[in-house]
Amino acid sequence: MKAIWNGEVIAQSQDTVVAEGTHYFPLESIEDDYFIPSDTHTTCPRKGEASYLSLSVHGKLNPDAAWFYPNPKDEAYHIKDRVAFGKGVEIVE
Secondary structure: OOOEEEEEEEEEEOEEEEOOEEEEEHHHHEEHHEEEEEEEEEEEEEEEEEEEEEEEEEEEEEEEEEEOOOOOHHHHHOOEEEEEEOOOEEEEO
């Protein structure tokens, strides 16, 4: 699977996990140069607290386009150390 935004592959892995219809990529599969830590956090009653990352590709910013659960609840432990994408990021095989 590949995650693509603004013409660049920002993550690539054959080891994604699908949770609630969303592909979660291993943290080590992301292209670090495109990601900026965000101060945004949200809470999911099933998964726990999410932390966010913004994307910066070719001078274009996509705030909070990626998220991960550093300490997920037990029922979501399978997505620990994995990143999901939204906000226009295309997921393709």
